[in-house]
Amino acid sequence: MKITRGQLIVNFLCLIPAALLILALFQHKLTANPIQAVTLRTGRIAITLLLLSLGCTPLKNLLNLNALLLIRRTLGLYAYFYAVAHFLIFAGLDFEFNFTWIIEEIRQKAFMRVGLAALILLLPLAITSLPKLRSKMGYWWQRLQSLVYLIAVLEISHYLQATKEDKIIPLIYAGIFIVLMLFRLPPLSKITLSKKPQWLKDLNQFLLL
16 A cells, blocks of 8 residues: 555654654653653653544545545554553553553552553554455444544543643643534534635645655
8 A cells, every 4th residue: 555745744753752752761851750751741642643633534624635534544553652652651661561560550540441441442443454454344444433532532531530730731632622523513514615725735635645
């Protein structure tokens, strides 16, 4: 399957946060608790990318940019990548992959159970993003993809519950999610440019090549 320019650009941009995080870690520029800082950052990046992927369809409808549909899948895969990194940092660096400790921690804290549920639900979406599996599943692939809305709710809820003091950022994420969902419902889903300007046509063509 051909990789478009849009996908290449998104791949590059999505790897920048990981590179900056690794650089900050080696330069000791994180907080006094670097493990906690890395855990929080990877979690925020995962939610951000998931919301960006959810925003692709409303933007495609509004601006008639078909290239965003291919970019959406790439963003979703990176959201899964950072969510896995988020969990592995917690399980490996914080708990040394001691499953007894990990299970006990998850059992005691509700927000961890919510986060784990989101991660588990992300797995089948990531696996079925492969073109061959997607074509074989047909109608059921679309049904499975609808889990992304539940996953977004779980991830934002996980973040909101995990944040002990300043809850402004998770509330902003919640607000963005609500707006994105509203733009998937009529009449907002019907809003589109009556005449697409030439620069948008050129951008769409550039991203699709």
